[in-house]
Amino acid sequence: MHNLLLAGLGGFIGSVFRFLLTALTYRWLNYPIFPYGTLLVNVTGCFIIGLLNGIAENQNVFSPELRVFMFVGVLGGFTTYSSFGYETFALFRDDQLGVAGLNILLQLSLGFLAVWLGFQLSRVF
Numbered sequence: 001m002h003n004l005l006l007a008g009l010g011g012f013i014g015s016v017f018r019f020l021l022t023a024l025t026y027r028w029l030n031y032p033i034f035p036y037g038t039l040l041v042n043v044t045g046c047f048i049i050g051l052l053n054g055i056a057e058n059q060n061v062f063s064p065e066l067r068v069f070m071f072v073g074v075l076g077g078f079t080t081y082s083s084f085g086y087e088t089f090a091l092f093r094d095d096q097l098g099v100a101g102l103n104i105l106l107q108l109s110l111g112f113l114a115v116w117l118g119f120q121l122s123r124v125f
Contacts, residue, residue: 003068010073018078045082049075
């Protein structure tokens with residue numbers, strides 16, 4: 001239950017940061033057609049999860065609770081793309097090239113397909 005609360009609190013914080021950064025980016029760029037705000041959030045989240053996981057692995061400074069709060073909660077609320085980016089990086093780093101490629105292919109293609117299917121289903125209602 002403690003980890004659930006940590007993840008939930010972190011998720012709230014990450015979601016608020018995502019909302020604010022995206023809104024500020026769109027406002028700053030005068031509401032462009034390209035989703036720069038989402039791109040910025042995803043790239044920033046990937047950088048932060050790479051940095052913090054590197055510190056966690058090399059210096060062993062994160063407790064299990066802090067990892068749940070930061071990685072699952074804050075970064076999960078900020079962007080799940082950061083988890084996808086890190087997990088794919090870890091597969092490449094561990095010489096699991098086929099699995100990494102499959103992860104990229106499935107995440108992108110099935111994600112896009114799921115959006116399309118959900119959109120098509122919404123037309124029924």
